[in-house]
Amino acid sequence: METTVEQQEKVTNVSPIGDIDELSAGQLKVLQNLIADDDFRKSFFEDPEAALAGAGLEVSEEDLAALKKIDQAAIDNFLSEVEERLSRTGLPVCTVLMP
Secondary structure (H helix, E strand, O other), X not given: OOOXXXXXXXXXXXXXXXXXXXXXXXXXXXXXXXXXXXXXXXXXXXXXXXXXHHOOOOOOHHHHHHHHOOOHHHHHHHHXXXXXXXXXXXXXXXXXXXX
């Protein structure tokens, strides 16, 4: 089955909390930390407010409410899918996920 460019763009613009184009800067920063930092991810799912404070991240109450709805399994599945796709390229995950 062929994948169209439109389908590829849709897949690449989706995060575990929705369309990346619709996320705030604060949500993107938290999502980046959830993806790239194992300790932050563990802490976030135990106590989101403490994890954000410990990382020096500030988000609005609205953003925090949306972030609290993230399912840990969704992040884990997202990371597994990214790692699987990257394994086909030969690039290490950290090269692609970290700016």
